[in-house]
Amino acid sequence: MINKITIHDIARKLNIDSSTVSRALANSDRVKLKTRELVKKTADELGYRRNHLASNLRKQRSYTIGVIVPYINRHFFSTVISGIEESASKQGYKLIICQSGDQEQKDAELMEMLINNQVDAIFISMAMTTTNTEHFKLAQKIDIPIILFDRIRDDLPFPSVVIDDYQAALETCELLAKKGYQSIAHIGGRQNVSIYKNRYLGYLDAIEKFNLNFCDDWHMECNMESKDGVEFANKIMHMKKRPDAILCANDIVAISAMRTLQAHSIEVPKDIALIGFSNEPLSAYTSPPLTTVDQKALEIGQLAFNLFQKHQDKVGQVERMKVKSSIIQRSSC
Amino acid sequence: MINKITIHDIARKLNIDSSTVSRALANSDRVKLKTRELVKKTADELGYRRNHLASNLRKQRSYTIGVIVPYINRHFFSTVISGIEESASKQGYKLIICQSGDQEQKDAELMEMLINNQVDAIFISMAMTTTNTEHFKLAQKIDIPIILFDRIRDDLPFPSVVIDDYQAALETCELLAKKGYQSIAHIGGRQNVSIYKNRYLGYLDAIEKFNLNFCDDWHMECNMESKDGVEFANKIMHMKKRPDAILCANDIVAISAMRTLQAHSIEVPKDIALIGFSNEPLSAYTSPPLTTVDQKALEIGQLAFNLFQKHQDKVGQVERMKVKSSIIQRSSC
DNA sequence: TTGTACGCGTTATCAG
DNA sequence: CTGATAACGCGTACAA
Numbered sequence: 001m002i003n004k005i006t007i008h009d010i011a012r013k014l015n016i017d018s019s020t021v022s023r024a025l026a027n028s029d030r031v032k033l034k035t036r037e038l039v040k041k042t043a044d045e046l047g048y049r050r051n052h053l054a055s056n057l058r059k060q061r062s063y064t065i066g067v068i069v070p071y072i073n074r075h076f077f078s079t080v081i082s083g084i085e086e087s088a089s090k091q092g093y094k095l096i097i098c099q100s101g102d103q104e105q106k107d108a109e110l111m112e113m114l115i116n117n118q119v120d121a122i123f124i125s126m127a128m129t130t131t132n133t134e135h136f137k138l139a140q141k142i143d144i145p146i147i148l149f150d151r152i153r154d155d156l157p158f159p160s161v162v163i164d165d166y167q168a169a170l171e172t173c174e175l176l177a178k179k180g181y182q183s184i185a186h187i188g189g190r191q192n193v194s195i196y197k198n199r200y201l202g203y204l205d206a207i208e209k210f211n212l213n214f215c216d217d218w219h220m221e222c223n224m225e226s227k228d229g230v231e232f233a234n235k236i237m238h239m240k241k242r243p244d245a246i247l248c249a250n251d252i253v254a255i256s257a258m259r260t261l262q263a264h265s266i267e268v269p270k271d272i273a274l275i276g277f278s279n280e281p282l283s284a285y286t287s288p289p290l291t292t293v294d295q296k297a298l299e300i301g302q303l304a305f306n307l308f309q310k311h312q313d314k315v316g317q318v319e320r321m322k323v324k325s326s327i328i329q330r331s332s333c
Numbered sequence: 334m335i336n337k338i339t340i341h342d343i344a345r346k347l348n349i350d351s352s353t354v355s356r357a358l359a360n361s362d363r364v365k366l367k368t369r370e371l372v373k374k375t376a377d378e379l380g381y382r383r384n385h386l387a388s389n390l391r392k393q394r395s396y397t398i399g400v401i402v403p404y405i406n407r408h409f410f411s412t413v414i415s416g417i418e419e420s421a422s423k424q425g426y427k428l429i430i431c432q433s434g435d436q437e438q439k440d441a442e443l444m445e446m447l448i449n450n451q452v453d454a455i456f457i458s459m460a461m462t463t464t465n466t467e468h469f470k471l472a473q474k475i476d477i478p479i480i481l482f483d484r485i486r487d488d489l490p491f492p493s494v495v496i497d498d499y500q501a502a503l504e505t506c507e508l509l510a511k512k513g514y515q516s517i518a519h520i521g522g523r524q525n526v527s528i529y530k531n532r533y534l535g536y537l538d539a540i541e542k543f544n545l546n547f548c549d550d551w552h553m554e555c556n557m558e559s560k561d562g563v564e565f566a567n568k569i570m571h572m573k574k575r576p577d578a579i580l581c582a583n584d585i586v587a588i589s590a591m592r593t594l595q596a597h598s599i600e601v602p603k604d605i606a607l608i609g610f611s612n613e614p615l616s617a618y619t620s621p622p623l624t625t626v627d628q629k630a631l632e633i634g635q636l637a638f639n640l641f642q643k644h645q646d647k648v649g650q651v652e653r654m655k656v657k658s659s660i661i662q663r664s665s666c
Numbered sequence: 667t668t669g670t671a672c673g674c675g676t677t678a679t680c681a682g
Numbered sequence: 683c684t685g686a687t688a689a690c691g692c693g694t695a696c697a698a
Contacts, residue, residue: 006674006675006676007675007677016684016685017685017686018675018677018685019677019678019684019685019686019687020684022675022676022677026677029683030683030684031683032683032684035684049445049448050676051390051449051451051674051675051676052449052450052451052676053386053389053390053395053674053675053676054390054676054677054690055675056386056676057384057386057387057674057690057692058675058676058677058678058689058690059677059690060690064429071415072411072412072415072418073408073411073412073415073630075406075408075411075614078405078406078408078411079405079406081405081406082404082405082406082432085430085432089431094431094450095429095430096397096427096428096429097414097418097428097429098418098422098427099415099418112382116382116383116384117385117427118385118386255618281408281614282614282618284615285588285615285618285619286618297406339691340691340693341692349669350668350669350670351669351691351693352669352670352671352692352693352694353667353668353669355693355694356668356693356694359693364667364668365668368668383691383692384690384691384692386690386691386692387690387691387692387693388691388693390674390675390676390691390692391673391674391693391694392674392692392693393674
């Protein structure tokens with residue numbers, strides 16, 4: 001229907017075999033140069049276009065990579081996707097993009113769907129709540145490469161790319177300490193998610209390393225949504241021992257906290273300093289602009305694709321990459 | 334390799350023909366219910382999963398929609414994609430996402446690639462510079478549904494979804510006029526792109542309709558990048574007849590203009606008011622927060638998919654949808 | 667209700 | 683260097 005002209009049509013027209021046409025179109029040197037060119041020319045004339053469905057079926061590959069993220073329209077994720085796309089398209093790969101809405105169930109369904117569609121690999125940033133990892137076992141059994149990024153879990157034996165969150169958290173605290181802040185609070189995500197765990201650990205170690213004050217109430221574990229920032233800001237205001245800085249595990253929470261504090265006439269950074277994570281575009285436009293950790297989204301995407309290629313070459317050991325992040329200093333601290 | 338078990342394995346095990354298995358798995362009532370269930374059960378046990386490559390080849394369909402946007406990580410586009418994905422995945426469609434980097438050449442290549450991959454439809458927001466539309470003719474000849482969104486061209490005979498930009502521009506100017514602004518400038522995009530053309534036309538008609546001042550220098554046609562806002566703001570500052578408001582055809586330009594003006598001690602909105610287009614997340618966080626036109630990105634994505642489905646049902650007339658946008662009033666005017 | 671037989675478009679393989 | 687043939691896995695007219 002869609003694709004009328006096949007290699008057989010070309011073959012018939014030139015009185016040669018379709019297999020020769022196939023080889024010619026693949027530019028195989030097992031076909032005489034002259035024939036090759038003739039084939040290409042008539043292919044062009046006839047408006048031939050290869051049916052990749054058939055080709056892929058034969059080759060048992062789809063040249064397609066499945067990508068699963070919680071939300072496509074989160075800036076970080078769309079930028080990672082953009083990075084993957086850049087690298088992948090250069091190598092002739094296509095991307096199938098899926099969003100899980102941060103639901104574990106959806107993660108599993110999507111993985112199954114992608115597997116059934118014979119994707120060559122799955123790149124996934126897991127749903128926040130994921131605890132069950134049965135679906136990964138399936139993928140593993142079927143021997144399809146899985147690359148984790150950002151939301152990873154250390155107990156899964158797959159190549160992965162993440163920011164060095166521990167280091168980043170440590171350094172942000174160091175920055176705060178150097179600026180004279182002594183009582184740093186932390187809004188963090190669920191601790192079964194590596195990135196949040198590592199940010200928390202970096203925070204904890206920094207407190208020790210830089211001799212900062214510590215208080216149990218200064219830490220909240222949450223889903224890192226806007227309302228969580230509001231909630232924590234409200235909590236802080238009624239504390240006897242109030243922190244003088246908050247390290248937030250993402251920008252959304254930092255900004256919602258900032259606005260809540262400001263609405264109650266608490267000045268940032270004078271009364272309380274704030275640091276976020278992610279370098280969302282909007283973080284540059286708050287007042288004051290938010291100091292934040294850039295997560296190198298584009299780079300993560302590119303590296304994820306590199307890992308995939310390495311995996312293709314030789315099924316070596318599982319490589320877990322940590323990308324060094326950088327602090328974007330602005331005026332919220 | 335990836336998929337060991339086929340319908341033939343099931344057939345062999347049950348001593349029936351593979352065609353029966355095929356029908357059973359498709360839940361055809363031409364197979365006895367008992368057999369059907371038996372087949373499904375053993376399929377499950379054996380860990381059978383359908384090879385969609387083979388299935389699609391046979392059916393001449395891929396249940397895949399190709400989506401081309403200039404940049405995946407622009408909030409508007411990633412949200413449209415998100416909207417498409419929501420609707421599409423419910424109907425069993427997958428999305429192949431491509432970015433053109435706003436290059437005409439890339440648009441053409443990507444369309445060809447998608448066609449070769451037998452996608453069931455192509456959703457595209459064209460590159461800004463596109464003037465040549467040969468590649469659309471190819472798609473048309475091959476009879477693959479094309480849905481345009483956002484960046485469309487009226488001379489192309491395809492279903493499309495856009496914001497009613499003319500109306501939106503008119504209404505923003507009305508709002509400005511009501512607030513007492515009399516001299517409105519306009520930073521617009523290339524006039525061969527419908528959305529920009531319509532915004533400009535709405536602007537022009539508003540000037541007439543609301544008896545506003547007009548000056549040739551108050552309009553700039555550009556690529557709508559950050560630097561363009563800077564450039565225009567600089568130009569304005571040296572004008573004898575300086576406008577008291579700027580309607581910008583996107584938020585990026587509005588914000589860069591805002592910052593440039595402020596850097597030169599021109600206050601917003603006191604000296605010059607600003608309105609943007611797109612309702613980018615960051616527009617809520619500038620100071621002052623930017624009044625802007627919400628473009629209903631999610632809705633556009635969903636409607637695009639609806640158009641595709643209508644097209645499937647009956648190849649009726651070409652439907653061009655206009656979505657009513659809404660002005661998000663904030664304090665930049 | 668089930669089986670037979672073939673086609674989808676391409677490519678691997680073997681033979682010449 | 684080229685041709686013939688089979689196979690990839692599935693779906694479906696047609697026959698039984």
